[in-house]
Amino acid sequence: xxxxxxDGLDQAVQKAFTRPAPKGAGTQMRYLVKQLNxxxxxxxxxxxxxxQVERYVAGQAKKPRATLATRLEREVKKRWQPQIRAKAxxxxxxxxxxxxxxxARMGYTAPIDSTDEDRIRHITVALPPQYAARLFDAQQQxxxxxxxxxxxxxxxxxxxxxxxxxxAGSLEDVHINDVLELEFDx
Numbered sequence: 001x002x003x004x005x006x007d008g009l010d011q012a013v014q015k016a017f018t019r020p021a022p023k024g025a026g027t028q029m030r031y032l033v034k035q036l037n038x039x040x041x042x043x044x045x046x047x048x049x050x051x052q053v054e055r056y057v058a059g060q061a062k063k064p065r066a067t068l069a070t071r072l073e074r075e076v077k078k079r080w081q082p083q084i085r086a087k088a089x090x091x092x093x094x095x096x097x098x099x100x101x102x103x104a105r106m107g108y109t110a111p112i113d114s115t116d117e118d119r120i121r122h123i124t125v126a127l128p129p130q131y132a133a134r135l136f137d138a139q140q141q142x143x144x145x146x147x148x149x150x151x152x153x154x155x156x157x158x159x160x161x162x163x164x165x166x167x168a169g170s171l172e173d174v175h176i177n178d179v180l181e182l183e184f185d186x
Contacts, residue, residue: 003179005148009139012098012184014077016088021073021080025064028076029056035079046071092186093133099126099185100152105178108161108171118177123160131155149176 022028033042033053043050048068055061064072092098100123107118134151143151157174158164 003182004145005135005152005182006139006145008182008184009135009148010078012092012186013085013088014080016084016186017081018084019081021077025062025069025072026056026059028072029053031076032072032079033057045075088186089132089136093129093136095129096132096186097127097129098132098135099124100156101181101183101185102152102156102176102179103181104176106153106156106174106176108157108174118175120178120180123156125156125160127155127159131159152176 022031029042032045033039036042036045039050039053039057043053046053046068052061056064102124103122104120105118106121106123131151134155135148138147138151153174153176156176157171161167161171161174
């Protein structure tokens with residue numbers, strides 16, 4: 001489970017992959033070099049020297065440091081099966097929607113005489129396609145983690161707390177703080 005909203009959305013889309021991403025450091029590095037059209041750009045993305053990238057491609061280096069292994073895996077998965085990724089996003093944004101399972105400290109802004117204090121809540125709710133579209137569009141445009149958090153809070157306000165306008169009509173704003181666990185599913 002993720003604690004970041006961008007990572008959670010990425011993990012949800014990765015569940016749609018039809019083939020597993022490359023596993024070994026050498027195959028991951030070769031894939032990344034091919035996708036980025038050269039060892040120099042792969043080195044820049046990973047924050048290592050071009051010579052080190054060449055060593056992995058040639059099979060001279062086999063076991064990366066833990067930080068490099070994590071970055072390498074993240075960069076490969078970010079580029080793996082782009083058409084499958086696009087279809088999954090499109091389906092969620094048009095017909096399927098997205099399910100969010102969040103365990104976090106949540107509060108809201110409401111009129112006086114209401115219990116608006118933050119408290120730990122565990123909410124699992126299916127968000128309609130328009131909210132999935134907003135989240136994926138914002139992520140594609142490079143929105144910050146805070147923006148994704150606010151969009152998710154707005155969706156939870158309308159779908160969960162206000163139940164589509166049937167209750168809590170005076171609720172003004174929902175806040176998501178201290179995320180303990182977060183998972184999106186398509």
